[in-house]
Amino acid sequence: MSISEWFKREDRSSIKSKDKRAVPEGIWSQCASCKSTIFQNELFATDFVCPNCSHHYQLSALQRIDLLIDKDTFNETAKDVSSKDPLKFEATKKYKESIDKAKRSTGLKEAIITGKGSLYGRPVAIGIMDFRFIGGSMGSVVGEKIVRLINMAIDESLPVVIVTASGGARMQEGIFSLMQMAKTTAAIDRLQKENLPYVCILTNPTTGGVMASFATLADIIIAEPKALIGFTGPKVIEQTIKQKVPKEFQSSEKMLEHGQIDMVVERKNLKSTIGQVLDFLSPAEVVYEKIRS
Amino acid sequence: MSISEWFKREDRSSIKSKDKRAVPEGIWSQCASCKSTIFQNELFATDFVCPNCSHHYQLSALQRIDLLIDKDTFNETAKDVSSKDPLKFEATKKYKESIDKAKRSTGLKEAIITGKGSLYGRPVAIGIMDFRFIGGSMGSVVGEKIVRLINMAIDESLPVVIVTASGGARMQEGIFSLMQMAKTTAAIDRLQKENLPYVCILTNPTTGGVMASFATLADIIIAEPKALIGFTGPKVIEQTIKQKVPKEFQSSEKMLEHGQIDMVVERKNLKSTIGQVLDFLSPAEVVYEKIRS
Amino acid sequence: MKKYVAEFERPIIELETQLEELKKTPSAHKADIAREITYLEKQIAKLKVKTYTNLTPWQKVQLARHPERPHFSDYLKGIFSEFTEIHGDRLHGDDKAIISGFAFLGSYKVIVVGTEKGKTTKEKVAHNFGMPHPEGYRKAARLFELAGRFNLPVINFIDTPGAYPGIEAEERGQASAISNNLKILSDLDVPILSTVIGEGGSGGALALGVADRIFMMENAYYSVIAPEGCATILWGDAKKAEKAAAELSLTADKLVKLKLIDGIISEPLGGAQHNKEEVFADLKSTLLKTLDDLTKINVDELKKRRYQRLMAAGVFSEKDNLDVTRGIKILRGDADENRSAN
Amino acid sequence: MKKYVAEFERPIIELETQLEELKKTPSAHKADIAREITYLEKQIAKLKVKTYTNLTPWQKVQLARHPERPHFSDYLKGIFSEFTEIHGDRLHGDDKAIISGFAFLGSYKVIVVGTEKGKTTKEKVAHNFGMPHPEGYRKAARLFELAGRFNLPVINFIDTPGAYPGIEAEERGQASAISNNLKILSDLDVPILSTVIGEGGSGGALALGVADRIFMMENAYYSVIAPEGCATILWGDAKKAEKAAAELSLTADKLVKLKLIDGIISEPLGGAQHNKEEVFADLKSTLLKTLDDLTKINVDELKKRRYQRLMAAGVFSEKDNLDVTRGIKILRGDADENRSAN
Numbered sequence A, B: 001m002s003i004s005e006w007f008k009r010e011d012r013s014s015i016k017s018k019d020k021r022a023v024p025e026g027i028w029s030q031c032a033s034c035k036s037t038i039f040q041n042e043l044f045a046t047d048f049v050c051p052n053c054s055h056h057y058q059l060s061a062l063q064r065i066d067l068l069i070d071k072d073t074f075n076e077t078a079k080d081v082s083s084k085d086p087l088k089f090e091a092t093k094k095y096k097e098s099i100d101k102a103k104r105s106t107g108l109k110e111a112i113i114t115g116k117g118s119l120y121g122r123p124v125a126i127g128i129m130d131f132r133f134i135g136g137s138m139g140s141v142v143g144e145k146i147v148r149l150i151n152m153a154i155d156e157s158l159p160v161v162i163v164t165a166s167g168g169a170r171m172q173e174g175i176f177s178l179m180q181m182a183k184t185t186a187a188i189d190r191l192q193k194e195n196l197p198y199v200c201i202l203t204n205p206t207t208g209g210v211m212a213s214f215a216t217l218a219d220i221i222i223a224e225p226k227a228l229i230g231f232t233g234p235k236v237i238e239q240t241i242k243q244k245v246p247k248e249f250q251s252s253e254k255m256l257e258h259g260q261i262d263m264v265v266e267r268k269n270l271k272s273t274i275g276q277v278l279d280f281l282s283p284a285e286v287v288y289e290k291i292r293s
Numbered sequence C, D: 001m002k003k004y005v006a007e008f009e010r011p012i013i014e015l016e017t018q019l020e021e022l023k024k025t026p027s028a029h030k031a032d033i034a035r036e037i038t039y040l041e042k043q044i045a046k047l048k049v050k051t052y053t054n055l056t057p058w059q060k061v062q063l064a065r066h067p068e069r070p071h072f073s074d075y076l077k078g079i080f081s082e083f084t085e086i087h088g089d090r091l092h093g094d095d096k097a098i099i100s101g102f103a104f105l106g107s108y109k110v111i112v113v114g115t116e117k118g119k120t121t122k123e124k125v126a127h128n129f130g131m132p133h134p135e136g137y138r139k140a141a142r143l144f145e146l147a148g149r150f151n152l153p154v155i156n157f158i159d160t161p162g163a164y165p166g167i168e169a170e171e172r173g174q175a176s177a178i179s180n181n182l183k184i185l186s187d188l189d190v191p192i193l194s195t196v197i198g199e200g201g202s203g204g205a206l207a208l209g210v211a212d213r214i215f216m217m218e219n220a221y222y223s224v225i226a227p228e229g230c231a232t233i234l235w236g237d238a239k240k241a242e243k244a245a246a247e248l249s250l251t252a253d254k255l256v257k258l259k260l261i262d263g264i265i266s267e268p269l270g271g272a273q274h275n276k277e278e279v280f281a282d283l284k285s286t287l288l289k290t291l292d293d294l295t296k297i298n299v300d301e302l303k304k305r306r307y308q309r310l311m312a313a314g315v316f317s318e319k320d321n322l323d324v325t326r327g328i329k330i331l332r333g334d335a336d337e338n339r340s341a342n
């Protein structure tokens, strides 16, 4: 299957959404940020970054793997771990139905894919979240898969890269979701005691329990430009303080200014920057030959 | 010699100063803060705290030992270590002359007395600075005596208490004085790796190189009320920012508000508070019977 | 002064008001109404039992937020002695939403940390209604590290709607302050005991909640999200909080069944405020007994168990019960299979 | 654009200006003035040698502060490759007075941290003239800890009038930020190399200056207090800075004699700006040679020696040469002796 066919398939399977972050459909579209017209092909060539204004569209987990991991080197781990419904949570529909629907729409088992792959030849343990799966929310499975990823990294002395995209903890699993914050953090702590590098890429959006656990514990935190990054969402803040929040106050750029993240890096430079950072954090003699994109 | 005679002697030997912190002379005097009239005896009974407004007058190192260490338990260490003049520094007078003059005025060898004593029965390693000795400034001797105090504490598993009163590093010894910041800090680090408690009492004033080294590394930092505490002195700040500093912005109370110190404690409660803190920081089975003053 | 009542308590309060009125009757007529008084007292007792023995999750949430409910400062006075408060995070400020320091718990020297809501309006503002900023969590972090170095068990008290959702809190790294606490607690070399005494508000609560033993007061709640917030997200209507509370399984009894907490401290009928001394004594003896047990365990073993408990928190299946083959096979590069599926 | 000159450089600049004028002479007359040009060139050369080979401390201070002097960012570009900047202290902000990140020094992977003053007015304001706030020192601290964990030598560059003396800086714990850095550096598990490239302003400089090897550029200064501040305190007159500079022994040659620094990097006549490439190459090879030596030493031995060097910094006497018996004997409680002395 050709790559553009895969793209079209991906597109048909994505949740139809007016969300300006979702990749637009059709041959021509209008950029959600700058309103200029863009060709689908252009968008594809830039890894879904508006060629005009650099609006970074959300990537699915699979697209992100393509971006960061050398071709044909990714091996998925913990691929069958799936969610259950421990609280029998029912809102407009049962939690179980929400999961099944998300599985069908995205082709994924859960909001994160974990595995091992090469990044410019360097073996890495990598986890990539997918916002399309129930808002990238973290429940028992996301927590468990992250812990397994870390355990593998410790066993095989690999650096860990995690790409986040999340609205926070998954409500439907109640306190189980909250506990994933503590669980993933405890595993990160073990990883860091081994002095294995851990780099986290914050993509739009990364909030709530994910931000307040493993995401902010990385040795190096890199955000894509203009991502929404924070703990509490802007609407809740506004309700609390009874005023509008400042424009873009929870953006990557503002977080950089406030000292909360290490770098803001455009998508096109992401792979090489991660490679560079891992070069510095790896044992002295290990420097991989970089294939600059 | 009776205690009041000792007080009078101390008084005659102190540097005559219009400084409102210096203990006033004579049978009657006017409080430098609240202007009310106080008897000398009253002042003596309160350990030189104005009975009306609680203005805390400066204590000499010997008076401070009386306040904090059980009677007749203090043994001075490193008592003969004295300053030299490595830079041959000369301003209005030679550095050597300043030292000799300070020795004669205060009866001390240097700006700090160190030793071992009991605090409510608990053996402690204690160092007390004296502002009257060239403004309590830290030169090679203050640094060396602090290091020796810490080494003794490590050897004998004692907690360390340091009482500061200082205008900062001693100019006349140039970079040697600056290096005492690094020297004392390195020794403190060794002490803390042994998990021996270190409590620092900040008295008026504590600034500059003393504040920016061992003083702020204590496990517990206690300040007397309304002490001047900070890194840069208010005058230099005003010259830099070209405005007046806010009233009392470098006071103990403001520093407490800004999260920089653990407690503000009145002089009358100082000994018992230190005792209490050391009780908590000592091995579980060691709790000394407190003799409340 | 009008006494606060939760909605569902009104019937009880009405009867109690009637009783008070009756009791004010001049003594001349006392005999007449003696039987009425006895009857009313019985009615009130029955109503209380009926109301308070089968509380819904939402009713418990209301009790957890009850203004007369004992706060951390009350537990501090009721359970500990010689509390010596420590201030500041040595970085930016002294957050009064979190009170912390040394204390004696029985004969144990401990570090105690808790969120404080305040009682009077002035206090509430000063304590920011128990909602910490990053400075508060960083003050707690500093005390946890002191505890680790000087071998002092950590006793945490949780009663917070959540970490403060404000602009400066975000700018100063609220998320980072919480994650750092989770990390420090997970690796601490002393026993950690956490008790949710009122509101356990999400991540802001968990930042004091990673522990070797977690207890909850009977009427406390502990939730990943406030019921109101949950209702807004699910049904666009915060007033459906009652329904959300039922879905969230946020009550102590549910959580102890799910093995997410270790024990429940009973409350008198109507809530802890109706017999504070008993509640304090109960919790104190639970904490002491727990410390007796935990201080016997070697620290490496203690930490290993703490880690295992954290790793066990979660419910999932090893097998996928839905065959979603397309996505996965594409990953594996089975191009042929995709063509045929198409 | 008027070129900046320090006072004592004026005579040289005047002659150089004359020379420029002469060189603009139309070619028709060139032969006439050829000898004048040669003569002037010789005079300038002689004057430069005379001026710059016996610089007073105060003149060096002026050169250290020269706006055309290379700044940290220049050394960064000239000595390191693949610099990857890291931002923020994960607490409060990203202080641009300190620039830090990963880099290659030759084939060594290192952490590099330095104070940056900025060149244009806009840059100077953004970098706060090289005067860090607590956030800057805390960013450095974070990078030092990263260096320790990942075995990266630390290469520090110092060029600062001092830690910023402002209100917020005090409120956010400037003293504490400095002392914390001193502590972290004293205990770091990797080699630390610090170079004072311009102004070594007191505690704010020392916070990057605790190291295994300390170097200074020939015209740099390193002082416990700025000459102006010293003059104000001693003589009530900041204009006596020249005199203060002489007393303070703040120049590289003095400090290397006192064994408080390890080596001096030569500068071309007139200052580093006159041959930056040579200066960068010199410092680079010094740093590389030093790393070659230090990375051969076992880390415990390295730290032991670092500690010993710190303990050796200081000049004092074990014996008191002034008999001040009164105070001491009273301490020992020799009451009789006091009575007789009275």
Ligand SMILES: [Zn+2]
Pocket: A031, A032, A033, A034, A035, A036, A050, A051, A052, A053, A054, A055
């Ligand atoms: Zn656009």
Ligand SMILES: [Zn+2]
Pocket: B031, B032, B033, B034, B035, B036, B050, B051, B052, B053, B054, B055
């Ligand atoms: Zn007074």
